[in-house]
Amino acid sequence: MHxxxxxxxxxxxxxxxxxxxxxxxxxxxxxxxxxxxxIYYLRREVDPACDPLGPENKIVMAAxxxxxxxxxxxxxxxxxxxxxxxxxxxxxNSGGNFPAAxxxxxxxxxxxxxxxxxxxxxxxxxxxAELRPAxxxxxxxxxxxxxxxRGETHAKAKTAVIGPAGEKLVLxxxxxxxxxxxxxxxxxxxxxxxxNLKAIVVRGESxxxxxxxxxxxxxxxxxxxxFKAKTRDNPPPLRVHGTAITVVGTQSHGVFPTRNFQQGxxxxxxxxxxxxxxxxxxxRAKPCFSCPIACGRVTRIPxxxxxxxxxxxxxxxxxxxxxxxxxxxxxALTKANYxxxxxxxxxxxxxxxxxxxxxxxEKGELKESEIGxxxxxxxxxxxxxxxxxTAQREAFGNILAEGSRRLAARYxxxxxxxxxxxxxxxxxxxxxxxxxxxxxxxSPIGGSHMRGDPAYFELLGVPVPADPHTWEDKPPLVAxxxxxxxxxxxxxxxxxxxxxxxxxxxxxxKPVGITELLNGATGAGYSPEEVERAGERIFNAERLFLLAAxxxxxxxxxxxxxxxxxxxxxxxxxRVCRLEEMLVPYYKLRGWTSExxxxxxxxxxxxxxxxxxx
Amino acid sequence: xxxQIHTFANLRDYAPTGRGNFELSLAARATVAHVFAAxxxxxxxxxxxxxxxxxxxxxxxxxxxxxxxxxxPMEGG
Numbered sequence: 001m002h003x004x005x006x007x008x009x010x011x012x013x014x015x016x017x018x019x020x021x022x023x024x025x026x027x028x029x030x031x032x033x034x035x036x037x038x039i040y041y042l043r044r045e046v047d048p049a050c051d052p053l054g055p056e057n058k059i060v061m062a063a064x065x066x067x068x069x070x071x072x073x074x075x076x077x078x079x080x081x082x083x084x085x086x087x088x089x090x091x092x093n094s095g096g097n098f099p100a101a102x103x104x105x106x107x108x109x110x111x112x113x114x115x116x117x118x119x120x121x122x123x124x125x126x127x128x129a130e131l132r133p134a135x136x137x138x139x140x141x142x143x144x145x146x147x148x149x150r151g152e153t154h155a156k157a158k159t160a161v162i163g164p165a166g167e168k169l170v171l172x173x174x175x176x177x178x179x180x181x182x183x184x185x186x187x188x189x190x191x192x193x194x195x196n197l198k199a200i201v202v203r204g205e206s207x208x209x210x211x212x213x214x215x216x217x218x219x220x221x222x223x224x225x226x227f228k229a230k231t232r233d234n235p236p237p238l239r240v241h242g243t244a245i246t247v248v249g250t251q252s253h254g255v256f257p258t259r260n261f262q263q264g265x266x267x268x269x270x271x272x273x274x275x276x277x278x279x280x281x282x283x284r285a286k287p288c289f290s291c292p293i294a295c296g297r298v299t300r301i302p303x304x305x306x307x308x309x310x311x312x313x314x315x316x317x318x319x320x321x322x323x324x325x326x327x328x329x330x331x332a333l334t335k336a337n338y339x340x341x342x343x344x345x346x347x348x349x350x351x352x353x354x355x356x357x358x359x360x361x362e363k364g365e366l367k368e369s370e371i372g373x374x375x376x377x378x379x380x381x382x383x384x385x386x387x388x389x390t391a392q393r394e395a396f397g398n399i400l401a402e403g404s405r406r407l408a409a410r411y412x413x414x415x416x417x418x419x420x421x422x423x424x425x426x427x428x429x430x431x432x433x434x435x436x437x438x439x440x441x442x443s444p445i446g447g448s449h450m451r452g453d454p455a456y457f458e459l460l461g462v463p464v465p466a467d468p469h470t471w472e473d474k475p476p477l478v479a480x481x482x483x484x485x486x487x488x489x490x491x492x493x494x495x496x497x498x499x500x501x502x503x504x505x506x507x508x509x510k511p512v513g514i515t516e517l518l519n520g521a522t523g524a525g526y527s528p529e530e531v532e533r534a535g536e537r538i539f540n541a542e543r544l545f546l547l548a549a550x551x552x553x554x555x556x557x558x559x560x561x562x563x564x565x566x567x568x569x570x571x572x573x574x575r576v577c578r579l580e581e582m583l584v585p586y587y588k589l590r591g592w593t594s595e596x597x598x599x600x601x602x603x604x605x606x607x608x609x610x611x612x613x614x
Numbered sequence: 615x616x617x618q619i620h621t622f623a624n625l626r627d628y629a630p631t632g633r634g635n636f637e638l639s640l641a642a643r644a645t646v647a648h649v650f651a652a653x654x655x656x657x658x659x660x661x662x663x664x665x666x667x668x669x670x671x672x673x674x675x676x677x678x679x680x681x682x683x684x685x686x687p688m689e690g691g
Contacts, residue, residue, distance in 0.1 A: 233658040237623045237686050246691030248622045252664050252683045275623065293689065315691035427691065453690065461662035461687035467669055496689040571667025 002211035003065035003522030004028045009107045009129055011122055013195050014055060014114030018122075018129050023108050029524055030607060032490035032534050033064035035091050037109050038080025039541045042089065045111070048548035052084035052187070053169060053194040055115035061102070061160070061200070062110075064492025068103030068208045068289070070220055071517045072227065072501070073494035075100055075289035082549070083186035083445070084194075085171040085349070085403050086422035089545045090186035090445045093489055095288035096178035098202065101158040103492075105204030116196040123153055124202045134198035139164060141342040142176040149201045157203045163344025165391040166193035170401040172349035172424075176341060180296075180311035181288070184346040186423055186445055211523025219516035223501050227292055230500075237274070238295035238496060239285055243315040245274030246427075249459040250319075253468060254570030255432040257425070258323045259377055260355040261418045261561055264429045265570040268328025268378075272318050276330060286311065293496055299334060306335035306384070313337040313347070316449075319427025320351025321383055325358055332380025336387045343391035349403055352424035354386055356404040356416055365411040371396045415560050421446030421551065430562050430579075432572025433458045434471040437563075438478045438582045441556045444542035452482030456499055463505040471578040475586035477507055483535035484509050490538060491518060511535075537606045540590075540598050544608065553596040556583060615642055615678035619649065622685040625661055628653040640676065647672040649682055660687050 001023065008021040031040045038060040050056040059081045066074040077099030083090035102110070105124050112122075119134040137145050142163040149159050160177035166189030173189030174182040183189075192198075210216045237245045250256035251269045258266040270276060277297065286296035300309040313321070313334050321333040340347045354375075360366035361375040368374050372395050375382055389397025399407060404424055408417035418425050423446025430437030435454030443451035454477065458468035466477070488498045491514055502513030515528045526534075558579055566574045587594060591602030603609040619629070619638050626634045630653075640648050646663055650672065655661070663670045664683040676682070 233656065234660050234686060235624050237688050238690070241623060243691045245623055246688055248685045249662070249688060249691070252620070252667060252685070254667055295689075449691075456690060460690065461660070462689060465662065465669055500689050571664075 001025065001028065002209050003518070004033065005103065005106050005108045007107050009110045009124070011110060011112050011129070011131070012114045013112065013116040013120065013131070013197060016116070016131055018131065030534060031538060032487065032518070033108060034062045034067065034076065034078040034492050035080065035093070035486060035489035036534065036538045037062040038078050038091050039089065039538055039545065041109070041111055042080050042082070043541060043545055046082060048082070048545050049550065050082060052082040052087065052191060055195070057082050057191060059112040059188070059191055059195070060109055061112070063099050063103040063108055064490055065522050066517055067492030068100035069210065069216070069521055070290055071493065071521070072220070072224055073288065073291045073293070073497040074492055075291055076489070076492045076494055077102060078489055079175055079183040079188045081188055081191045084169070084190050085187040086446050087549055088421050088445055088551060089542050089549070090188060091489070091542070092175070092183035092185045092188045093450065094177055094181045094183040095291070095494055096181035097289050098158040098160050098177035099492070100289040101202040101204040103204065103208060104206050105202050106206055110200065112195060112197060115194065119196045119198050121149065121199040121201060122197065124200070125154065126204065126206070137198050138167060142344050143179055143342050145199055146179050149199055153201050154203045157201045159199055159201050161199035162189045162192050163342060163391065165344040166190055168391070168393045168401070169193050170345065170390060170393065171403045172346040174344050174346045176344050180341045182341070182346065184348065185448060189344050208521070210521050212520050216517065216520025219513065219520050223513050224292060226501050227497070236293055239293050241274030241278050242285070242297040243274070243295055244277050244313060244318045246315040246460070247273035247318060249455070250428060252571070253432055253459050254567065254572040255429040255459070255468070256323055257319055257418070257427055257429050259326050260324060260359040260416065261425070261429055262359070263569065264432055264567050264572050266323035269323065271328040272322045272330045272333065277313070280330065281334060288494070291494065291497070295496060301331050301334060304331060306331040308335055308338050310338035310341055312341065316427050317347040317351065320348045320355070324351055324355040325383060326377030327380045327383060328378065329380035332383055336383040339384060339387040343387065345387065345391055348426060349424045350387055350390065352418060353390070353400045353404040353407055354383060356408055356418070357400065359416050360408070360411050360413060363413070365413055418559055418561070419447050420558055421555050423447045428455050428459070429567070429572070430558065430577040431567040431575045433468045434578060434582065435468070435474040435478050437558055437577035437579050438474055438586060439482070441558055441579055441583070442478070442482070442586065444539070444546050450485065450495070452478055452485045453495065454478060454481060457507055462500055463503065463509065464507060466507060469572070469575065471582050475582050476589055479586060479590055480508055482539050483532055484511060486535035486538040487511050487514060487531055490534065533606070537608065540602065540606055541608060543598060547597060556596055615640055615644070617649070617676055617679070618681045620681065620683045624659070624686055625655070625684045628655045644676050645672065646670055646674045646676065646682065661685065662687055
């Protein structure tokens, strides 16, 4: 095969057995890769009703056909499993260099099953793979683990590891690769911890075999040149200031979540946004493999109580650990970000849980004696303390470790968890951004912005702007973008470049450039429509898993704060999210029943009918 | 009439004093296009335009006291 390696590595931890399997060429074509392979194998092999932290759950780590190639941003992999935080599917995505190394080792995916009796790590050196004891690494931070593993395997090896948070089954623990890149969402790190798997270490140095190198090179050159041409007069904001520059877009539209989504504008925003980060703490921009943008931030806090060095913060972290907690101390939230990276926590759910606790404290539901400290809005020192306590499940950290949904329910105020399907929202308040509300509510993993991000066209002007306040036009756009993001994730690309350069620059975002690159790499001869259909297939397959796990139409919902409490001030003042009005037409155009179930006709059209019945 | 301008990232390069937030005097019945002309922002430079927090474009009419926000299109967050 070309583009694809044609090989799946299966690792049974219960039996300590490792085997290779061939990748079915038809599955490769229909599901493209990465996120597509994740849902394909999860539906075939995992009972949707299983205990996410039990040995019957599996983890699929998969690269796409463009991962590890010279395609712009061909750096991504996806971790798919059943989430312990939500009980739904999760498919968490990360870049860096580990995914390219996985692909260059000759594997499209690793399927991890069972549970090891003792801590182990998986060492993949090209086409050889073995499990090794990891007792000496248990309890170590992600950075310590990365250092140790590269020391005992190979200096050029790349790692994906869990920190103490994953070991202690914190429900939003992340898998950290290349030290500071995160497959962060919905507790993939806890699933790895439940299997006693500390790390995966890969050395891969083979070139990905391309079907038509000349066609691939032509497409690659064309889109890289388009990037260069545009950026001549328009320096990429994400390269110059990192994703934290996005605060400008959310604050100016009045959708920058503040104090657990009680407000949509934050008075301290200028202290924590991208340009301030650049001025105060930026050391250098850091790209992932094959990326021309370089949005990653290497930062250093030179002195003071939060002195340290690491990567971040990203926009989502600035929201979750910043405005959402009322914190305008950039050093404190950056330090808490470093802690999350080293302990292996999702910064979004960590910040969201603290914000929820702060509101419970404000409302008198949660007492200082229960937390062990006062917890007023804006307490930067508390962020750092609570992050450490959560990773170790120490005292009140043990409650935060269960996430904001369980926290709010525990104190009798479930409506104060800002979640969809139990997954904490990203940094966009849907009251001033209607499409985001529909995207959160219908995302198969819950409140993520990365399942068809309407912020691009509603807030950020890419590829062209649309009105964030209208809701009537959003159902078809959200569906189209959800399918597009499925394609981008499946191909092994990053949305940052893809949405700007590899799709037609209108709201219907036909994936023309992605198709050219896929065809050059795989020789599959896809049409853009066929690629779009693969994205729709992946999205519907994820929906089927979700429904089989017990989720219903009632779970396509948002908290009452978002749908009933009008935004109190700012550009979105007086607005609520019109979710119910959007859901009905959305289901219809998706070919789903009024209960949100894909119709038999739709399943047949997508080739999912047999699989659904089987 | 006077309007308030807020510029960010590379759009700040066109602010007269280098400060992102400033006041600009315009003729009565000016539009956003007059702001671009006054700041000498080249046609090749892309910008997301908000007037008083609402999406706008070059043709949007301005009134005294309006707040105009200009920032580059962003690849995501």
